[in-house]
Amino acid sequence: MxxxxxxxxxxxxxxxxxxxxxxxxxxxxxxxxxxxxxxxxxxxxxxxxxxxxxxxxxxxxxxxxxxxxxxxxxxxxxxxxxxxxxxxxxxxxxxxxxxxxxxxxxxxxxxxxxxxxxxxxxxxxxxxxxxxxxxxxxxxxxxxxxxxxxxxxxxxxYTDIHVQHVLNLDLVDVEAIKKANFSVAIDAVNSVGGVAMPALFEALEIDKVVEINCDPTGHFAHVPEPLPENLVETAEIIRSNKVDVGFVVDPDVDRLAIINEDGTMFNEEYTLVAVADYVLSKTPGNTVSNLSSSRALRVITEKHGQNYTAAAVGEVNVVAKMRETNAVIGGEGNGGIIYPASHSGRDALVGAALFLTHLAKSGLSCSGLRKTYPDYFISKNKIELTPDIDVDAILVKMKEKYANEQVTDIDGVKVDFDDSWVHLRKSNTEPIIRIYAEANSMEKADALAVQMIDEIKELTA
Missing domain, CATH: 3.40.120.10 (Alpha-D-Glucose-1,6-Bisphosphate, subunit A, domain 3)
Structure with missing residues (x-):
């Protein structure tokens, strides 16, 4: 236990x-x-x-x-x-x-x-x-x-009150969504999203909604974290039902993953990227995500002539940094959308409504919209160390080694290179260093992570 x-x-x-x-x-x-x-x-x-x-x-x-x-x-x-x-x-x-x-x-x-x-x-x-x-x-x-x-x-x-709250947001265009005549699917992993998400789609007047695992029994139909490896069956249902877009939420509905009409993944990291692109096109302002989230948000933010800031990992840290920088949109790369015009918390209902508005106004298919964004790939790894090793000292040494690069140390050590980054964080409960690396190909991201693991092992040899 x-x-x-x-x-x-x-x-x-x-x-x-x-x-x-x-x-x-x-x-x-x-x-x-x-x-x-x-x-x-x-x-x-x-x-x-x-x-x-x-x-x-x-x-x-x-x-x-x-x-x-x-x-x-x-x-x-x-x-x-x-x-x-x-x-x-x-x-x-x-x-x-x-x-x-x-x-x-x-x-x-x-x-x-x-x-x-x-x-x-x-x-x-x-x-x-x-x-x-x-x-x-x-x-x-x-x-x-x-x-x-x-x-x-x-x-x-409070479900209907929440749904109406979403519909009342200035950037949620119910008429545009209705005119697009979307068909959608929702996988709610047999939790409360099976109540809230269909209620939202009904209020948005979406006629065809394919409900997947929407009976809120608590018996999760698959591993509840909305990651690609857990959504293979869901993706096939979406593809075979020929819907325009599929949504997947976690059990408490603060994370939103999107699946394209052809069953491919929009990529959970890009939920925030797409929503931010739409919000920034209507209300210019700053953006925030945590240090372990994709660089794509920074790219999109700068495309709109605005400023991006990274926060320490954790929703409370992202919210604090958003307030400090007066950000108009922010969140986490796990599909967590934080839209201050609504409230200061991750919200899959707000994310879905803003994304559908964006999709409707773009005139593109879901997969077509995804292709408009730069491709980045994240490799997530960890290295287990013996309890006697000073993890903090290792991170200090790694920071010193890459002092000539752009280094952020508000939460572990993040090193930004020209076309990639790596983030090293220690676990609060185990002698583990988590190593996240991102590059413009999975091979490069994996290689960067392996390089860091080797360098850390050299320091502990």
Missing amino acids: TLIKSISGIRGTIGGKPGEGLSPLDVVKYAASYASWAKQSSGKQKITVVVGRDARISGEMVSSLVISTLTGMGCNVVNIGLATTPTTEIAVTEEKADGGIILTASHNPKQWNALKLLNSKGEFLNAAEGATILEIAESEDFVFADVDDLGEVLEKD
């Missing part, structure tokens, strides 16, 4: 002894710690917290525990039930709540679940806030409410 306690939330496998897996006792402890922090942060004794969950098998059980704990701490709860991560984020601000808890383990397998924690802006907590909650949990420094001060629960469905 596994329980991972981090500043971004509590994640673990269901069952096991307390402290070893995500047991009911652990759920209660961390929900109470969050409530205690939220009260301190707001300066109020009676606060409101939004709770939403994906369709995991354990979701109802974990949700019951969280809601009961929050009310036991004297918090009012808006329970929005089955809801995507971005839906829950939007609900926090719409309800003027003091925070939110999303019950989802994102792309992890079905035995996992997690408590992902939001502030009053509907955004993930920063490092200091997360650390405070872990301290409260460690000391069990929380006090439950007396019987007369127990919280109340309001049940509310």
Whole structure:
């Protein structure tokens, strides 16, 4: 069993002894710690917290525990039930709540679940806030409410509100999408995307929608991370049904992968590239992605005469950098679209609506649109080291070795060459260095990664 306690939330496998897996006792402890922090942060004794969950098998059980704990701490709860991560984020601000808890383990397998924690802006907590909650949990420094001060629960469905929020965005052109007469497919991996995405396509008046794995049972039909190797069957369904475009989401619907009409991959890295291209054509401004995302976003941003900035890996870091640079669009290369005109969180519904608008206005096929963007290929690797090796010292030496190149060290070491880059990051939990390399061919990317692995091995010999 596994329980991972981090500043971004509590994640673990269901069952096991307390402290070893995500047991009911652990759920209660961390929900109470969050409530205690939220009260301190707001300066109020009676606060409101939004709770939403994906369709995991354990979701109802974990949700019951969280809601009961929050009310036991004297918090009012808006329970929005089955809801995507971005839906829950939007609900926090719409309800003027003091925070939110999303019950989802994102792309992890079905035995996992997690408590992902939001502030009053509907955004993930920063490092200091997360650390405070872990301290409260460690000391069990929380006090439950007396019987007369127990919280109340309001049940509310937010899916339609989220969909309407997307339709109201200035750059989502419902008429253009309707006029294009698109047919689409959606693979929701048997989670909450099977509720939200068809609702969006219905609101966009798309007549033909091929639903793949849209029954929200929590029994994931394939490995839930939307990577090409997990989507072979989905791609064939899309090709054989002759739809114009296929969409794939992860269990909590904050990542969006796109499949072309011929069953080929648009490439998850290019979801953000395409959406940014459209947004920048209408609203010039800056862009942000994390250090491990494709250079293609920088190329497209500069094509529009705008400035690109890289952030440390992690959604909270991307959001902070977007706010700092007044970015109009940003996100992560895993298909995560962050569009501040909507809200500051990854949102596959917003991404799909903006992409369909872009596709409609381009007059191109999905594969034709992909061909308008430069080709980059990322090689993802890792090197395992013995526990006695100082990983930080190795990264310092690699930084010194490439001092004549463009080096960024806000999150590990990233070296930008003329036509490629490599990003070296250490794991927070294991003696591992993750090595991501990108070039204009897979062979070059792999070769660059191998070169870095060899150089690191030389330093540890």
